[in-house]
Amino acid sequence: MSDTTPARVGVLGGGRMGGGIAHAFLLAGSDVTVVERDQDAADAARARIAHSIDRSIARGVDASAAELRSRLTVATDAAAFGLHGLVIEAVPEDLDLKLEALARVEAQLAADAVLASNTSSIPLAHLTETLERPERLLGLHFFNPVPASTLVEIVVGAETAAELPETARGWVRALGKTPITVRDSPGFASSRLGVAIALEAIRMVEDRVASAADIDLAMELGYKHPSGPLKTTDIVGLDVRLGIAEQLERDLGPRFAPPQLLRDMVAEGRIGRKAGRGFYEWNEET
Template sequence: MTDTTPARVGVLGGGRMGAGIAHAFLLAGSAVTVVERDGRASDAARERIRHGIGQSIARGFPGGAAELLSRLTVATDPAAFGLHGLVVEAVPEDLDLKREALARVEAQLAADAVLASNTSSIPLALLAEALERPARLIGLHFFNPVPASALVEIVAGAQTAAELPDTVAGWARALGKTPITVRDSPGFASSRLGVAIAIEAIRMVEEGVASPADIDRAMELGYRHPTGPLKTTDLVGLDVRLGIAEQLERELGPRFAPPRLLRDMVAEGRLGRKTGRGFYEWEDGR
């Protein structure tokens, strides 16, 4: 059977990640509903997706913007998810916020619908405690920028229905992604490895071992990483890196303790590309 995405996909949260997830499912042929907290945030989400679609078409995607955007709905009430086979939660990486959001969405879904979290570090077991149907919860961790990223990390919780990881892997392949499946554990595979490398790179900057650019070149040229750990941290967001590191420190111990430099940069608002300044200077988000 050919892998296909669900006919109707919901995304809770229309920020950078949520907009990217919506964009990817639109390109794959799904009708997509994005729910945001209010009208202003909804307008911003629609514009992010419209801009992303325009970029895909400029790069040669064989569709028209009007047709793609005709399958997009943006709303402010989770009741809009009522007929969707999959809803992906993409709100900020905060346990209480995600638990409340997932519970609100679950209340609107059919019993057989799949509820996925885009969490990058929070154990599914903690999220599942808020749900009536934890067997329908799965981790679906996308990477930024979503349309261009090749990987999707699928996280199977202890209560996740046995057939669900294979089903969701088929949806990921239909998006043009390569899925990996990991057991529910702190940081999963990608965040745990990515943060470990990033933390050590930040410590090296803190200690004056080398410049950010030279540390990145060491990994890019010596280990064939497409992007060095400090530039990747700028792209992910230093605040996001800090939040994941703090979560991993709580779960796995002091080896994941965030460096003082990371805390200071976040406190100063140097969050990376989204604020124009992190370990590098960025112009117009590039």
């Protein structure tokens, strides 16, 4: 089986994650349709993806910005997904929101189209509740920032059709990324491990064991992590980490209970790089 992406790929949600996913498939040669909730959000998504394309070309990607933009469609109605072979849901990590979004998209797809969720923690078993064809759903968990990340976690549900995981692995390889395949479980592999480390690092800051920078250096230099857990939390978003931790606490128990410091920082708007401050100060260049 050749490693190629579908000719037409849809992405529901054009935020940081959805825009990054759209960008990746555009670079791989797919025509991409992004659907947003309203025209203002659609305009913002188009500008975000165009900026991402320009940055990639500035960094040496051999492509034409005009040609890439010509293969991007941004719309406000899920009916635009009607002829797409793959649609990826990339809305915020909220179960009710995802259930509504997946059902709305499925109603527009051909019977053989694949529906994927970019969920980072919600089990697929929860997401199939409103679907007519749960065998066509799998998880495609991309990582932030999508253009720079080389990992995609493929999540296989109990009802996922047997041939889909291998097909999805081919798509991921065609994006120039590396797939791992995991069984459907709360937090899968990456979020469960990553959040566990991040929560303990936040507790260490809370207990004044060491500074955020020194805790990160301990993992970067001592364990060869490319980025420490607190810097990674800033990049992912403290609000995203909090949502995942709350989901894992519900599913797996109190060992994933979010530290009060994490709740306080989110309440104060210190949610990481996208807000300019979290455990670190950020600007456009960082």
